[in-house]
Amino acid sequence: MKTIKIVKLALLHISMAFFFTACSSDSPEIDTEYPVIDISAVNTFPVQCSEITRGQKIMFRTKFTDNTELGSYSLDIHHNFDHHTHSTEVNDCVADPIKKPINPMLYINSVTIPAGQKSYEAVQEINIPQDIDPGDYHFLIRLTDKEGWQTIKGLSIKIL
Amino acid sequence: MNKTKSNRLRIFCSLLFCFIIGSKIAAQSVRVSGKVLSSEWGSLEGLTVIILPGNLTTITDKKGHFYFNNIPKDSKILKINHAGYLPYEMKLSLNETSILLPDIFLKPEIKELQEVVITDHFGLRRKKEESLNIETVNSSFIQRNLGGSLMQSLQRIPGVKTISIGSGGSKPLIRGLSFNQVIVVENGIKHEGQQWGADHGLEIDQYAVNRVEIIKGPSSFMYGSDAIGGAVNIKPIPTPSKNTFGGSVDFTGKSNNEQFGGSINLFGRNEKWFFDTRMTVMDYGDYRVPTDTVHVYNYAVSLYKNHLRNTAGRELDLHASTGYVTEKFKSVFYVSNVYSKSGFFANAHGLEPRNVDTELHDKSNRDILMPFQEVTHTKISNTTSFQLANHQVETQLGFQKNFRREWSHYVNHGFMPPIYPDAMYAPKDLERQYDKQVFSVAVKDEFSLNKHQISVGINAEQQQNDINGWSFLIPAFTQFNTGLFAYDKMQLNELWLLHGAVRLDYGKIEMEQYNDWFPSEITENGQTTSQYLKRSEDLTRTFNSFNWSAGVNYTPGKLSLKANLGTSFRIPIAKELASNGVNYHYFRFEKGDPNLAAERSYQLDLGMDWQANKWSFQLSPFFNYFPNYIYLNPTSQHDIYYGAGNQVFEYEQSKVMRYGGELQTRYQFLQNLSVEILAEYLYSEQLSGSKKGYTLPFSPPASVLFGINYSPQIKNLKDTYFSLDYRYTAAQNQIVPPEKKTASSNIFNLALGTKLKTGQQDFIISLQVQNLLNTKYLNHTSFYRLIELPEASRNIILSLKVPFLIHKSN
Numbered sequence: 001m002k003t004i005k006i007v008k009l010a011l012l013h014i015s016m017a018f019f020f021t022a023c024s025s026d027s028p029e030i031d032t033e034y035p036v037i038d039i040s041a042v043n044t045f046p047v048q049c050s051e052i053t054r055g056q057k058i059m060f061r062t063k064f065t066d067n068t069e070l071g072s073y074s075l076d077i078h079h080n081f082d083h084h085t086h087s088t089e090v091n092d093c094v095a096d097p098i099k100k101p102i103n104p105m106l107y108i109n110s111v112t113i114p115a116g117q118k119s120y121e122a123v124q125e126i127n128i129p130q131d132i133d134p135g136d137y138h139f140l141i142r143l144t145d146k147e148g149w150q151t152i153k154g155l156s157i158k159i160l
Numbered sequence: 161m162n163k164t165k166s167n168r169l170r171i172f173c174s175l176l177f178c179f180i181i182g183s184k185i186a187a188q189s190v191r192v193s194g195k196v197l198s199s200e201w202g203s204l205e206g207l208t209v210i211i212l213p214g215n216l217t218t219i220t221d222k223k224g225h226f227y228f229n230n231i232p233k234d235s236k237i238l239k240i241n242h243a244g245y246l247p248y249e250m251k252l253s254l255n256e257t258s259i260l261l262p263d264i265f266l267k268p269e270i271k272e273l274q275e276v277v278i279t280d281h282f283g284l285r286r287k288k289e290e291s292l293n294i295e296t297v298n299s300s301f302i303q304r305n306l307g308g309s310l311m312q313s314l315q316r317i318p319g320v321k322t323i324s325i326g327s328g329g330s331k332p333l334i335r336g337l338s339f340n341q342v343i344v345v346e347n348g349i350k351h352e353g354q355q356w357g358a359d360h361g362l363e364i365d366q367y368a369v370n371r372v373e374i375i376k377g378p379s380s381f382m383y384g385s386d387a388i389g390g391a392v393n394i395k396p397i398p399t400p401s402k403n404t405f406g407g408s409v410d411f412t413g414k415s416n417n418e419q420f421g422g423s424i425n426l427f428g429r430n431e432k433w434f435f436d437t438r439m440t441v442m443d444y445g446d447y448r449v450p451t452d453t454v455h456v457y458n459y460a461v462s463l464y465k466n467h468l469r470n471t472a473g474r475e476l477d478l479h480a481s482t483g484y485v486t487e488k489f490k491s492v493f494y495v496s497n498v499y500s501k502s503g504f505f506a507n508a509h510g511l512e513p514r515n516v517d518t519e520l521h522d523k524s525n526r527d528i529l530m531p532f533q534e535v536t537h538t539k540i541s542n543t544t545s546f547q548l549a550n551h552q553v554e555t556q557l558g559f560q561k562n563f564r565r566e567w568s569h570y571v572n573h574g575f576m577p578p579i580y581p582d583a584m585y586a587p588k589d590l591e592r593q594y595d596k597q598v599f600s601v602a603v604k605d606e607f608s609l610n611k612h613q614i615s616v617g618i619n620a621e622q623q624q625n626d627i628n629g630w631s632f633l634i635p636a637f638t639q640f641n642t643g644l645f646a647y648d649k650m651q652l653n654e655l656w657l658l659h660g661a662v663r664l665d666y667g668k669i670e671m672e673q674y675n676d677w678f679p680s681e682i683t684e685n686g687q688t689t690s691q692y693l694k695r696s697e698d699l700t701r702t703f704n705s706f707n708w709s710a711g712v713n714y715t716p717g718k719l720s721l722k723a724n725l726g727t728s729f730r731i732p733i734a735k736e737l738a739s740n741g742v743n744y745h746y747f748r749f750e751k752g753d754p755n756l757a758a759e760r761s762y763q764l765d766l767g768m769d770w771q772a773n774k775w776s777f778q779l780s781p782f783f784n785y786f787p788n789y790i791y792l793n794p795t796s797q798h799d800i801y802y803g804a805g806n807q808v809f810e811y812e813q814s815k816v817m818r819y820g821g822e823l824q825t826r827y828q829f830l831q832n833l834s835v836e837i838l839a840e841y842l843y844s845e846q847l848s849g850s851k852k853g854y855t856l857p858f859s860p861p862a863s864v865l866f867g868i869n870y871s872p873q874i875k876n877l878k879d880t881y882f883s884l885d886y887r888y889t890a891a892q893n894q895i896v897p898p899e900k901k902t903a904s905s906n907i908f909n910l911a912l913g914t915k916l917k918t919g920q921q922d923f924i925i926s927l928q929v930q931n932l933l934n935t936k937y938l939n940h941t942s943f944y945r946l947i948e949l950p951e952a953s954r955n956i957i958l959s960l961k962v963p964f965l966i967h968k969s970n
Contacts, residue, residue, distance in 0.1 A: 030853045032895055071796020076805035084514055084571075088458040101578055108805045110798040142805060147851075148794030148897040150807050152457050154513075 035066040035145040037153045046139055049093035051158045055130035064120045064143050070113040071144035073122060079104035080136040080156070087138070087156045095136050095156070105132040105159065134159050190254055192228045194261035196220050196240065198268060204242075206771070211252075212237040215831055219773055222288060222715070240266065268401075286373070289649075291659045291711025291724035293376040293767055293780045293822075295320070302366055303926050304881075304911055306412065306957055308419075308444075310366040311392075316885070318822035318840040319376045319780075321860045325943040326471040327417045327447040327952060328502055329361025333941055334376055335782070335820060336842045336859050337389025340733050341759075343379075346394040347494050349541055349558040350383065352598045352623065356735050358943045359745050363498045363537035363562065364394065365477035367410055367423035367440045371395040376822070377765045377782060378728030381661040381709045384619065384643040388728040388761050396492070396543070397436060399485055400429040406965035412442075416930075416955035418525070419444035421475070428967075432484055440477040446503075446525040447471050450936040450953040457747070457947065459513040464522040466953065472526050473502030491544040496537075503532040508947050510571055510744050530589060531568035531744075537561070552606040556619075562596040568744065570630055573804035575680040584677070586629050591744065593628035613649040618642070625734065630677070632802075633741040633750065635696040637671040637734045659711040659724070667703040667731040667758075671696060671738045680801065695802075696738045703758045705729040711765075722767040730759040736790050736811045742803055746898075746946065749803030750792065753811045761786050774828040781821030789816035792857070793850055794897040814849030816856065818842065836867040843894075854896040858941045861892035861902065879924075880914040892940040902945065905937035924961040931955060 039047060045061050052058055064070055081099045105128065113120050139155040192211070196204045203224030210217050211231055220226045233254050238261070240248040245266040252259075286294050295317050307313040311322040311330040322330035323338050332342050344351040344362060353363050373393040380387045400406075405428035413420045421442030428435055446467040454461045463469065476499045483492030506516045509531045521529060541558035568591040570580045580588050602619035620642040627636050645663035652658060679690040709726030739752040763784040770777040790813055797808040820842035828834045841862045844855045869883040891904040913926030934954040938945055 032893075032901070072798060074798035074800060074805040078804075084510075088460075104578065108800045110800045110805065112797070140805065142798060142807060144794075144796040144798070144807060146796050148796055148807070150794070150898060154459065 031068050031145070031147050031149070033067045033145075034149045034151050035064060035070060035143050037141055037143050037151055038063040038065055039153070046155060046157050048087060048089040048155050049157070050139075050155070051160055052128055053160050054128050054132060054134060056128055058126050058128060060122065060124040060126055062122050062141065064113070064122060066118055066145040068118070069115070069146040070117045070120050071146045071148070072110055072112040073141060073143045074110035075107065075124065075126070076138075076140040076142070077105060077107040077126070077157075078138055078140075079106075079133065080138045081133070083136075088152065088154045089156075093156045093158070096158075099135065101133060103131060103133055104135075105129065105137065128159060132159070190228075190231050190233055190235075191258040192231060192238075192252070192254070192261065193259070194226055194264055196224045196226065196264045196266060198245065198266045204266065207240055207242050210239045210241075210831070211235045212239060217773065217831060219771070221717075240264065242266065287767075287769060288713060288715050288720050289657065291657075291713055291722045291765070291767075292379060293319075293765055293782075295374045295376065296371065297374075298371050299369060302369060302372075303924070303959060303961065304883075304913060304928070306366075306926070306928065306959055307930075308414075308417075309361045310364050310369060310372075310394075311362060313366055314372065314374065314392075316838070316865065317374065318824060318838040318865070320374055321941055323358050323858060323941050323943055324939075325359055325361065326468070326473070326502060326505075327414075327419070327444060328442070328473045328475065328500070331355070331358065331362060332390075332392050333858060333860060334374065334390035334392075336818065336844055336856065338858060340386050341389035341730060342392065343383050343387040343390075344392045344394070345383065346539070347396045347541060348543055348554075348556050348602070349539070349560070349600055350386075350621070352560050352596060352621075353535070353537060353562040354564055354594050354596070355386075356733055359504070360502075360533055360535060360564065361500075363500070363535055365423075365438075365440045365475075365479065365496075365498055367425075368397070368438050368477065368479050368496070369394050370397040376780070377724070378709075378726055378761050378763045378784075380665075380707050380728035380730075381645060381647065381663045381726060384663070384665055385641060385667060385705075385729060385731045385758075388730045388759060396494075397481075399483065399490075399492075400427045400434050400436070401968075402429055402431055403968065404429055404965065405967040406963070408961055408963040410959065410961050412957065412959040414444070414955055414957045416952050417444040417447035417472070423477075429485075432486055433482070434485065435480070435482040437481075438477075438479040440475065442473075442475040443526075444474070445472045448953050449950045450934055451950050454507070455948045456508045456513040459507075461507045461513070464518065465525075467522070467525050468505055468949070469516065469518075469521050470503035470506040470529055470532070472528050473500060474528075475500040488547040489544075490546070491542065494539065494541045494543075496539045498537045499535070501528060501532060501534045503528040504568075504745070505944065505947075505949070506531065508745070508944070509568060510747075513747075513947075531566065531591070533564065533566045535562070535564045537563075550607045554602075554604045554606075556600070556602040558598075558600040560596075560598045560600075562594070562598075564594045565590060566592040566629070573742070574802040575676075576630075576678050580630070584630065588630075590629045591631050592633065593626075594634075595626040595628070596623060597625075598623040611651050613651070615647045616645065618644050627674075631741060631744070632674060632676070632695050633743065634735045634739050635671045635674045637669055637738075639667070639669045639734075641665065641667045641731070655714055655716055657713040657715070659709070659713075661709040661726075663707045665703075665705045665707070665729070667705075669701050669703075669731065669734065669737070671699045671734055673698045676802075693802075695740045697754070699738065699754050701732075701737065701754070703731045705731075705758055705760075718770055718772050720767075720769045720771075722765075722769075724763075724765040726763060728761045728763065730761075730790075732756040732758065732790055732811075739811075740802075742806060743809075745943075747806055748794075748898075749799040749806045749808045751808060751810045756790055756811060756813060757788055759786065759788055759790050759813075776824075776826045778824040779821065780823075782819060784818040786816040786818075788813040789846070789856070791816075791846070791849070791851070795850075812849055814851065815847035816844060817847055818844040818856075832871045832873065834869050836869065837864065838867070839864040846896075851896055855894040857896055857899060859892065859894060860941050861890045861904075863887055863889040874914070876917055878915040878917065882912045883910070885909040885911070889937075898946060899940075900946070900948070902938050902940040905935065905939075907935055907937065908932040922963055924963070926959050928957040929954065930957065 141153045144150045205222045207220045209226045238250045302313045308327040309330045321333040324330040340355045375391040379391045407426040410423040423440040425438045448466040479496040481494040538561045545554040600621040604617035606615045643665040647661040650658040674696045675692045707727045711724035714721045739750045765782045767780045793812045823839040826836045865887040867885045871881045889905045892902045910929040916923040
């Protein structure tokens with residue numbers, strides 16, 4: 001009888017100990033921070049409500065930072081003639097009336113940021129063709145870090 | 161910290177010890193003992209036996225025995241009140257010092273046989289006879305805790321959570337595993353829908369559920385592939401009693417999403433033939449959250465009157481079964497059709513967060529506009545069991561069809577034409593369509609040989625999956641699985657029970673090639689050509705697996721201990737092997753890996769259970785290791801063609817360690833007042849791969865629930881209860897991209913209910929107030945967590961059940 005009791009208590013201890021150590025285990029250091037799209041610099045382009053003229057080349061310029069290592073970024077320019085989407089920015093721009101696309105501009109490109117960078121100034125030349133539909137467009141920047149955290153910035157721009 | 165822990169432990173153990181001693185010295189003069197049985201279930205365990213006056217209580221043990229060691233000589237009445245049985249009373253005359261009462265047979269309440277309660281004692285027995293951790297609940301538990309879907313109603317059980325979408329759909333999350341890692345079995349047949357999708361619920365009608373068994377642990381040896389994380393086994397409804405004709409009507413109303421609905425059941429039986437039918441209808445509006453702005457990945461979306469735009473839905477479920485029963489033979493046919501239509505939160509579906517026509521959407525909170533989904537799940541099956549000498553043989557044949565469509569406005573991306581072509585094979589707004597057809601067959605033989613109780617079985621399943629729609633994520637495929645198993649349960653003696661199981665599985669999956677329906681411009685060596693790109697290849701993979709499981713139960717009286725060690729496996733699904741497209745819910749590009757190996761898992765489960773007169777205590781820790789967990793890894797890359805610049809997620813395999821456990825304890829202060837504590841904890845970590853050190857997605861945070869239950873005896877009322885649950889959910893700071901840390905929350909739920917008797921008619925009423933204080937909080941495992949959407953605001957749920965018996969003769 002006594003041995004059984006000891007066995008009972010021992011088993012109880014083991015299981016309780018298991019439960020409590022399980023509760024207090026520490027996790028190793030991992031990166032849980034998102035990369036940052038920094039549009040505070042004066043020469044950042046485009047910004048919310050920027051206007052771009054057809055038949056010109058524009059220079060995309062933005063600063064990216066991350067606490068450990070940047071990954072890649074993608075740029076996406078697509079029309080917003082149907083007002084299907086809005087921007088991530090607080091202030092809204094004045095939109096043209098809704099219209100049907102005929103030959104809207106579509107630009108999608110992605111760039112892998114060189115390894116080991118915590119801060120990176122992205123510069124990219126983008127050609128705005130002459131024959132595209134003018135109007136409201138969306139300029140979408142997606143930035144990832146090495147671990148796969150992603151930050152999105154959606155800007156409303158106008159192509160004249 | 162450690163010191164307080166060990167002190168707490170010491171106090172706890174001393175209390176336990178005192179209790180054991182205490183119960184030994186209480187031998188006195190008048191002793192009454194007996195046994196409680198029912199003709200259908202044999203000895204009844206866990207029933208409360210009351211002696212009046214004096215209100216002395218005891219609980220029957222696993223053989224139905226009860227003992228009162230020390231009762232006053234003037235005790236007059238012995239009473240047993242148990243849900244599902246007619247109340248029992250016996251007059252006592254205590255002249256001798258020791259009385260053995262004749263066996264007490266309880267009679268089931270026929271009217272409720274359909275709805276209640278094969279119950280607690282059955283659940284308790286299952287717990288003690290299985291070495292895995294099993295929880296059993298019945299339809300009255302579901303009615304008390306009624307949520308928007310079956311799994312939401314089961315969330316009170318520690319270790320069981322859900323991945324919910326909206327107010328009407330959810331997937332089971334057992335100890336942090338979900339989707340294809342948890343199997344759902346209904347009427348003995350594996351439920352086959354689109355398990356991998358977080359964006360729709362299980363196609364199960366919760367009103368049609370009589371009893372559910374949840375296995376919190378790997379159970380591949382019983383169910384084959386996919387049961388690697390656990391199983392939800394929805395048991396067949398019991399056959400009606402002989403010569404009865406009756407039914408029940410359920411009404412349910414919910415304040416939050418203005419839901420109303422109900423279910424009608426009719427059943428009947430003569431000597432040998434029976435039938436059972438049910439129809440469930442539900443209609444609900446957009447649900448409400450305690451916020452007026454949601455941030456969909458940095459995009460601020462304002463909500464109209466706290467309504468989550470376009471999350472309304474409806475459901476229509478039909479069931480019919482009929483069968484023939486004799487003592488040695490039983491054959492049952494089931495047919496069911498579960499249909500649901502529900503909207504997706506309109507601002508968070510597509511290639512990017514969207515602006516919607518708020519005037520159109522906010523006009524009514526009950527309409528279902530685009531984007532929405534429709535799912536029809538049809539099941540036809542036959543289960544036949546018969547006795548051949550010492551053998552109990554069961555055969556099962558099943559057919560299922562899961563037809564799911566997602567409707568959304570056409571959005572061109574990649575090289576898709578800006579205007580949808582008229583001659584296209586798919587309707588204009590059909591974004592995706594999955595059409596799954598499954599045939600299954602199983603044979604099982606159970607027999608006993610000396611101390612061994614042996615089950616052997618074989619099962620096979622063939623499925624065909626077709627796709628349609630203008631977008632592509634997963635190719636069409638066919639799949640064949642078959643398995644052979646043997647399971648031995650050996651009763652060594654009264655105290656020890658041993659389990660051993662082995663299983664062999666074979667699986668073959670054949671994926672079909674898919675080419676884009678539109679040409680893309682490809683530039684190679686300076687030459688630009690127009691090509692219909694191949695999104696997926698013809699691919700055939702085969703998998704073999706051998707699994708085993710071994711366990712032990714030790715049940716010395718009130719204490720019971722169990723341990724189980726076993727392996728489990730899962731064949732990678734088509735999505736993991738071959739997906740290559742945009743997931744419009746999460747704005748990401750998902751890529752499969754055709755070389756994935758079958759997932760494998762090793763798990764140790766322990767269990768300790770103490771059932772005493774006034775209190776119970778249960779602890780179930782586990783440790784689990786996967787050498788090759790299949791994980792959808794967010795990469796740092798973007799797809800600029802079909803993916804329209806979205807982030808690429810790729811399937812990978814990594815070593816994963818998980819451990820945790822659940823604790824349940826209950827104390828009966830007074831005959832009608834009890835408190836309960838339910839706690840759960842889980843830790844997961846990836847030990848290798850590109851997310852080494854990170855946890856797994858959808859890891860539920862630790863939580864503890866304190867419940868108080870008061871069940872007064874009120875004249876003309878039965879089974880009255882008032883209960884208040886307080887759940888504290890800890891913060892979840894262990895995350896993996898793209899998740900966000902979730903803060904802790906404090907939630908109160910109130911429930912009350914009773915059974916009103918007027919004449920021969922019963923009315924079972926239950927009322928629930930979920931999120932009593934209208935707290936704004938986030939649920940880490942919700943489908944909409946990523947877009948910072950808080951959980952539903954206060955929700956008042958009223959349900960009424962009216963069982964009726966039209967005819968009964970003996």
